[in-house]
Amino acid sequence: MTSITIRNVPDEVHRALRIRAAMHGRSTEAEIRGILEQAAKPEGRLKLGTLLNSIARDAGGLSDAEARRFDKLRDRAPAEPMRFE
Template sequence: MASITIRNVPEEVHRALRVRATQHGRSTEAEIRAILEQATKPAGRLQLGSLLASIAREAGGLTETEADAFDRLRDTSPAEPLRFE
């Protein structure tokens, strides 16, 4: 797993992060990870598979039962980033 170092964080920001982490019952490091994950994977984002399934439903190409079957089979794990090493 990758590591990130963030320099020159203002003291008031660091203090606010510590308070927020305490409110959520986790370490400051875990809180920062949660913030980064939430910022990069927004819950309301449009997913291509969902969009294509909704287009097919509207066009009459899929029944609700077929669409539900596709939804159950869909892989929801995040894709691995490309490596250029």
């Protein structure tokens, strides 16, 4: 995993993060990771595959049964990065 250093965090913000972390029963570092993950990958975000699936359904290209079958076949594992070696 990657490490990130954040400089010049105001004391009030750091104190608020420590309090928030304690309220959630985790370390300040874990709290900050949670905040960053939620900001970068919100739960309500629209995913490309879901969007394309809904477009195909609206256009009459897929029935609900076909859409469910494609959804079961979809590989949910993250793609491997390309290598140019």
